[in-house]
Amino acid sequence: MIFDVDVIVVGAGPAGLLLTGDLAEAGVSCALLERRTERSGLTRAFTVHARTLEELDARGMADELVALGTPLPELRLFASAALDLSRLPSRFPYLLITPQYKTEQVLEERATRMGADIRYGSEVTGLTQHPDGVEVKVRQDGNPDRVVRAGWIVGTDGMRSTVRQALGMPFPGRPVVRSVMLAEVRLTQPPPSAFTVDSTGDTFALIAPFGDGFYRVIAWARCDEPSQDAPVSLDEVSEVTRRAIGSDYGMHDPRWMSRFHSDERQVPRYRDGLVLLAGDAAHVHSPAGGQGMNTSIQDAANLGWKLAATVQGWAPPGLLDTYQAERHAVGQQVLRNSGALLRIALKPSPALVGARNLLALAVTRIPFLAKRLAGAISGVGISYPAPPGAHPLAGKRVADLRLADGRRLYEALRGGRFLLAGGPGTFPADVATGYHDRVEATPIAHASSTVALIRPDAYIAWAATGNTVTAPQIRDCLAHWCGSPAHPAAQTAGR
Numbered sequence: 001m002i003f004d005v006d007v008i009v010v011g012a013g014p015a016g017l018l019l020t021g022d023l024a025e026a027g028v029s030c031a032l033l034e035r036r037t038e039r040s041g042l043t044r045a046f047t048v049h050a051r052t053l054e055e056l057d058a059r060g061m062a063d064e065l066v067a068l069g070t071p072l073p074e075l076r077l078f079a080s081a082a083l084d085l086s087r088l089p090s091r092f093p094y095l096l097i098t099p100q101y102k103t104e105q106v107l108e109e110r111a112t113r114m115g116a117d118i119r120y121g122s123e124v125t126g127l128t129q130h131p132d133g134v135e136v137k138v139r140q141d142g143n144p145d146r147v148v149r150a151g152w153i154v155g156t157d158g159m160r161s162t163v164r165q166a167l168g169m170p171f172p173g174r175p176v177v178r179s180v181m182l183a184e185v186r187l188t189q190p191p192p193s194a195f196t197v198d199s200t201g202d203t204f205a206l207i208a209p210f211g212d213g214f215y216r217v218i219a220w221a222r223c224d225e226p227s228q229d230a231p232v233s234l235d236e237v238s239e240v241t242r243r244a245i246g247s248d249y250g251m252h253d254p255r256w257m258s259r260f261h262s263d264e265r266q267v268p269r270y271r272d273g274l275v276l277l278a279g280d281a282a283h284v285h286s287p288a289g290g291q292g293m294n295t296s297i298q299d300a301a302n303l304g305w306k307l308a309a310t311v312q313g314w315a316p317p318g319l320l321d322t323y324q325a326e327r328h329a330v331g332q333q334v335l336r337n338s339g340a341l342l343r344i345a346l347k348p349s350p351a352l353v354g355a356r357n358l359l360a361l362a363v364t365r366i367p368f369l370a371k372r373l374a375g376a377i378s379g380v381g382i383s384y385p386a387p388p389g390a391h392p393l394a395g396k397r398v399a400d401l402r403l404a405d406g407r408r409l410y411e412a413l414r415g416g417r418f419l420l421a422g423g424p425g426t427f428p429a430d431v432a433t434g435y436h437d438r439v440e441a442t443p444i445a446h447a448s449s450t451v452a453l454i455r456p457d458a459y460i461a462w463a464a465t466g467n468t469v470t471a472p473q474i475r476d477c478l479a480h481w482c483g484s485p486a487h488p489a490a491q492t493a494g495r
C-alpha cells in the first residue's frame with residue numbers, strides 16, 4: 001500500500017495534540033484529523049498534576065502553562081483533611097488549576113511549531129485494516145467520504161471513539177455517577193481556602209479558582225438526579241453547594257453550566273494490529289482526583305517515542321507492545337483509585353460521614369500513607385514493570401537531576417532523545433558514537449557510580465551501579481534499546 005502519511009491520529013484533544021507534537025518532532029509524517037472546525041473553548045478538566053507538568057517540562061511547555069494557572073500546594077479532601085503536595089519530589093510540588101482549553105492551546109502551539117499537520121473539520125467515519133496499512137474514511141465539510149492511507153492509526157477520539165467502534169473493540173464497564181452539576185461562576189466572597197470541598201453523604205460540592213476571577217463549582221445531590229440534558233440553574237448549584245459546604249459564597253454571573261454522567265470503562269487491549277488507542281478512547285472513569293486528562297496526556301507521552309521508533313525501523317522487538325503492558329495497568333489503577341475516591345466522596349450514608357472524615361484526616365497525617373496517596377494522585381508515584389534481575393531503578397520515573405553542564409535533566413530531554421547519564425567518569429565520552437540522533441550522553445553534576453539510560457518519556461530504561469559497568473555493557477544496552485548505531489532509517493530529531 002502506498003501511504004499518504006505514516007501515522008494518522010484521530011482527535012485533537014490533549015492526547016492527540018501531545019502525540020502529534022511528539023511524532024512531528026521525531027520527523028514522522030503524520031496527520032491529526034479533528035471533526036471540530038476549530039479549537040475547543042470548553043473548560044472540562046481543570047487540574048494538571050505534577051507528573052503531567054514534568055512530561056510537559058521535558059518538551060519545554062510546562063513553564064508557559066504554569067504561568068496560565070493557579071498552583072495549589074494542597075489538595076483538600078473532606079472537612080479539615082488536606083493532602084500536602086508541597087513535599088512532592090518534583091519541580092512542580094502542587095496541582096495546577098487551569099481550564100483544559102488553555103492546556104490544549106499550549107499543546108497545539110507546540111505541535112504546530114514542530115510542523116504538525118492538524119486538519120480541523122475532518123471527521124473519521126470508518127477504517128479498514130490491511131496487513132500492510134490502514135485505510136481511513138474521512139468526511140470534510142459534508143463532502144462524500146474520501147480514503148486516506150497510513151501505516152498506523154491512533155484513536156485519541158475520546159469516550160465515544162469512532163476508531164474503537166470501527167475495531168469492534170468492547171468497552172466494558174458501568175455508569176458510576178449521574179447528574180453532577182458543573183458551573184463556572186464569580187463569587188462575592190472567596191472561600192477561606194483555595195480548594196474547598198466537602199460532602200454530607202447526601203450532597204457533595206467543590207470550589208476551585210481559575211485565577212481569572214472565575215471559580216469551578218462541582219455540585220451533586222443524591223436525591224436529585226435529572227437526565228444529562230436537563231438544564232442547570234444557578235439556584236440549583238447554589239442550593240446544593242450551601243447544603244454540602246455551608247455557603248455558596250455569593251455565586252453569580254455563571255459563564256458556563258453543564259451536567260454530566262460518568263462511566264468507568266476500559267478497553268481490554270490498547271492495540272489491535274496497526275491501530276492503537278489512547279486517552280478517553282481507551283479508558284474513562286470518575287472525575288474524582290482529576291485524572292482523565294492527565295492519564296490521557298501520559299498515555300500519549302508513553303506511546304509517541306515507541307511509535308516513532310517503530311515507524312523509523314529501529315525499535316527493539318516488542319517495544320510497541322510495552323505500551324499496552326505499561327499503560328493498560330496504569331489505566332486500571334486509575335479506574336480503581338478514582339472510583340474509590342468517588343464512592344468515599346458521594347456514597348457514604350450521612351451516619352458514616354464523621355467516620356469518613358476521621359479516616360481522611362488520618363490518611364493525610366500518617367506520612368507513609370500521605371506520601372503514597374500524593375504519589376498516586378500526582379502521577380509522580382507511577383513506575384513501570386522491569387524485567388527480573390533488572391537494576392532497582394529500571395522502570396522508575398527519573399528525578400530532575402542537575403547535569404555537569406548546568407542544565408536540568410528534563411531540559412536535556414527536550415531533544416526527544418534518550419539520555420545516557422551517570423556520575424562523572426562512569427562512561428567514556430564516545431560511548432554513544434553512532435547514536436547521536438537517538439541518544440545524548442552526558443555526565444550529571446554530582447559524584448555517583450550509577451549510569452542510567454533514560455527514555456524520552458523520562459522513565460529509566462536501564463541502569464547499572466558500581467565499578468563493574470563497562471563500555472561494552474553500555475554499548476549492548478544502547479543496541480538493545482536504540483537499535484544499531486547510525487541506523488539509516490533513524491532521522492534527526494530535536495525537540
Ligand SMILES: Cc1cc2nc3c(=O)[nH]c(=O)nc-3n(C[C@H](O)[C@H](O)[C@H](O)COP(=O)(O)OP(=O)(O)OC[C@H]3O[C@@H](n4cnc5c(N)ncnc54)[C@H](O)[C@@H]3O)c2cc1C
Binds near residue numbers: 035044125278
Ligand atoms: C465536565 C468534565 C470535567 C472533567 N474534569 C477533569 C479534571 O479535572 N481533570 C482531568 O484530568 N480530567 C477531567 N475530565 C476528563 C478530561 O476532559 C478527559 O479525560 C480528556 O479530555 C481526555 O482527553 P482525550 O484527548 O483522550 O479526549 P478528548 O479530549 O475527548 O478529545 C477527543 C477529540 O476527538 C475528536 N473526535 C471525536 N470523534 C472524532 C472523529 N470521528 N473524527 C475526528 N475527530 C473526532 C473530538 O472532537 C475531540 O476533540 C473532565 C471531563 C469532563 C467532561
